[in-house]
Amino acid sequence: MPDKYEVGFNGSEISLPDIARDYFETVSAINAQIKNLTELKKSIENPLKKAMLEHGIKKFSNDIFTASTISGSPYVAFDEEAMKADGVYEKYAIHMTKDDYVTIRYKKVKSDE
16 A cells, blocks of 8 residues: 555656645745744844843743853864864864853743643
């Protein structure tokens, strides 16, 4: 019994069953929604993150989410091209500090059940 989403071939041409095409159309619409919602989420969250960093707020919490500032930390970066060309490692180490940032963790939505 063939799979209802099975891809058909006619030489190098691909054919999809109507149901698969319909679902691909649905997935395409979902992807567009995800993109729009991701942009909306960023536009809502970014002002809070910016304000927390500017004003030194370490934690903010309400009944929907908790936002926490994560302090920047030092790290080492390397000029890989120079290392490859020169065959050395420590000579090109760049000691830097990561920027502070804020995480937001949403609380689970309670169902009415």
